[in-house]
Amino acid sequence: MSDRLVGTLVDNRYAVRSKLARGGMSTVYLATDLRLERDVALKVLHPHLATDETFLGKLGQEAKAAAKLSHPHVVGVLDQGNDGGTAYLVMEFIKGHTLRDVIRSKGALPPRLALALIDPVVEGLGEAHAAGLIHRDVKPENVLIADDGRIKIGDFGLARAVTTSTSTGTLIGTVGYLSPELVLGKPADARSDIYSVGIMLYEMLTGQQPYDGEVPIQVAYKHAHETVGPPSALVPGLAAEMDELVQWCTASDPENRPVDGHALLQELRHIRTNLTNAELDLRPPAAVPAGQQNATEIIARTNNPTAALSAFPRPQPPQPSREPHSPYAPHALYPPDDPPDTQYIPYAQDNRNQPAPLSKRAQRKHDRDDEKARSRAAATPVRSLREGNPRRRGVLWAVVLIIIALLATGAGWFFGMGPGSAATIPVVANKSVAQAQQLLSDAGFQSRTNDVFDDDVPSGLVVGSEPAAGTEIRKFQPVALFVSKGPQLFELPTLTGGTLEEAKNALNQAEMALGKVTEQFDDAVAAGVVLAQDPASGTPTRHGTPVNLLVSKGPQPIPVPSVVGMEEDDAVDAIEAAGLKADVLKDEVNDPKVPRGSVAAQSPATGNLTKGGTVTLTISDGPKLVNVPSFIGKQAAEARKGLEALGFKVEVNNVLGGFFGTVRDQDPVDEEVPEGSVITITVV
Incomplete structure (x- = not known):
């Protein structure tokens, strides 16, 4: 479908190329930043938000805070502005898909995959929480998975900006993942994000969200007043640790959840390490329906969710059957308004003399009479109560008071000096397990140990405690x-x-560092190819370890030696000594300057070759022999011209001044001599 922004230029900088998605608060476009020449994701807010000055101010504050957060698992916020009523956010463009696409295509995921996908999300949230940022709209649609495998969480601050700028009667978020405190209008903190992560993990493990309803407020009511069940109820065989993790994150009381993303990340990785391969690779049963797209919504908030639900049909409790009961039934159903100790006696009914059905009017009168009779019966006591002996009552009260006093004394001891008294957890970091346990025991605490990976604390020493020291x-x-x-x-x-x-690229994906890069010539490997690495492949190392690389510069260039004028054998030896190959042509050439058997020419004559390159040699056959004709009796000028044309050099010897200019003698004459030889003529 056409879109008015596609093909336009926003703020004279962002060229909108295509529409990527539309949500509850904004539309996302693929755009090109003309200034920096890069693709970006342009999130354009819907018009009703773009005209809200209060909201735009809040959004600017949230965008600035989010832009300061730089983390590999958080989508970067690059810019924010308003161009003639078009309010926008510019974010890092991630080419790939969302976690929602994964859940929709695969349904319920094995625990190993679910933990691997949610780990970077929790790590990114942990960094955001440490920086004082709360997401408030964690859901699969906001988890982006790049084509190269990078996982990032986006849309920090947008839901918060809308919520804080609108009236207190509205709530911004995705109803399937809202925490109870957000539904009830209480302050939100990092633990609200943790609740959403728990719902998302439940959905990844089971393929569906824990709550559903006909309208959003029904789902919100369940978040506020119900407890999320264990995912193993839908995925039999799921490890108990996974149930505990989900229910820890989705506890109704925020005090019972992990305090922030870092606390959850530590436990999540501990569980991944300690589960068996069979538990991690558990295949869910037949695929359950994958969750639908969840858009961020503006939901009317109410302090009385029960009243808000009164307009919707509610499930009715079971009613007592009007049909005859079996006399052997163990118990009967209770009417909804009767106390649970009211008993209904099963009976057998003889249908042979069943009266004719009453008319509607007669039936209503029968029901009213029956109701009155039951009311009178309920108001009539079945036996009277005696007042009892006053002395006996006094003794009973004395016993009760003594028991209460003993209980109060015991409670005072329990909470004052006994196991219920308060104490401060000592510092146990960087101590041995025995030392840490002794410190806790001296303080009156019982402890249990959990093994975790840590890059800074040596193996066998205590990293910390939960609750933390000083609590x-x-x-x-x-x-x-x-x-x-x-x-x-x-x-x-x-x-x-x-x-x-x-x-x-491989080092970046493995979260390792690039160490020293050294180059060397290699005759067998092309330039730019890695020859060796240190440490070697397969070596167990921690993240961030620098890896040194040895890279080929290609074959080493060899200067071509000049061998022109050298005898053939000496020339060949010189070329081969340089690591090159000599190719001697069979056809020799005459050269007046180069003796016979020596190199008259080479190709190439200069420059560089690689090892084994070929140098072509042309061998001289010496000067060419030319017959010297006789110019005796001819004029000296004619003789000189004819001899030089044949390639000879002419030397003139004048007798008596060479007055007549006639050649009287010539040496040599009428014989073959090498081209370029000197011919002497005597001129008179």
């Missing part, structure tokens, strides 16, 4: 010690045999 908790609450397994090692990829550029 005050009750002594009966457990404390988790995170014990370092040392840095997590990854095998280096094979870089040899490819080009230097390919090696750089």
Whole structure:
């Protein structure tokens, strides 16, 4: 479909090429930044937002904050502006697809793939949380997967800018992933993003979201008042750790969730490390329906979700059956308004003498009479209560008071000095496990250990604790010690045999660093190809390790030696000594300057060749023999001209001044001599 912006220039800088997607708050276009000559994603806000000055001010603040966040797993914010009513954000263009596309095509994912896809998302959120940014709209549509495998999360700050600039009665977000506190109008923090991540992980593992409804407010109500079930209910055999991870993230109370993305990332990687291959590669059952596209929505917020739902049909509790019950039924159904201890006695009914059906009017009167009878029966006591003995009541009260006093004393001891008393968690980082456990034990805590990878803390020492050191908790609450397994090692990829550029790309994808690049000549390998790497491929190393590369400069050039004038054998030896090959032509040439058997010419005469290159040699047959004719009796000028035409040099010897100019004698004459020889003529 046509779009008014396609083919136009926004802000005299961004040439809009095509429309990529449309959401609840904006439309995304592929554009070219003419100033920097690069492709960008241009997010143009819908007109009702572009005219809201309050919102535009908030958006500018959020864009500036997001632009300061630079992380490999966060889509970069490059620019923001307003061009004649076209409010826009400019973001890094990621060529690829979204996590929604993966869920839609594959349905439920194996735990290994689900954890691998969500790991960079949580890492990016952790960096954002550390910088004070909250996303507020985490969902598969905002997780971008580039064609080269990079995973990034985008749209930081947009939902927050809209929410903070609109009235308190509205809520911006994607209803399938909203946290309970956002639905109920409470402040949001990093834990709200964690809740959305938990819902997203549930969907990746099961292929569907935990809640659905006919309208968005019904789904929002369930987020606020229900608890997310374990994904193993839909995926039998799923590891208990995955259930615990999802339900930890989606706890209704934010206090029971991970505090931010970094805290969740640590546990997520710990689970990935400790699950077996069978648990990680568990194939879900027959594919469940994949989730639909989830657009960011503006939802009316209410402090009374129950009232908001009153307009929609609600499921009715089961009603007691009017049909005859089996006399052997173990129990009957309870009417919805009766107390649970009301019993209904099953009975057998004889259908043989069943009365004729009552008319509608008679049936209504029968029902009213029956209701009155039941009310009177309920109001009539079945037995009276005696007032009892006053002395006995006094004794009972005394016993009750003593019990209450004992309980209060026990509670005071429990919470004052016993296991329920509060204490501060000591610093255990960089200590051995035994030392850390002893410190916790001395403080009155019970501890458990969890192994984690850490690049900085040596293996076997404690990285930290959860809750963290300095936190005050009750002594009966457990404390988790995170014990370092040392840095997590990854095998280096094979870089040899490819080009230097390919090696750089492979190092970037493996999150390794490029070390020293050395070049050397190699007669067998083309220039620019990697000859060797250090450390070698397959070596287990930590992320960021520099890898040194040895790169070919191609065959080494050899200067061509000059052998013209050298005897043939000496010339061939000189060329071969230089690492070249001599090719001697069979046909020799006459050369008045080069003796016979010597090199008269070579090709190439100068320049460079590579090892084994060929130099062609032409051998001299010496000067050419020419017959000397006689010019005796002829004039000297004629003789000189004729001899020089034959290639001779002429020497004149004048007698008596050469008055007559006639050649009297010539030497040599009438014989063959080498071309260029000197002919002497005597002139009188």
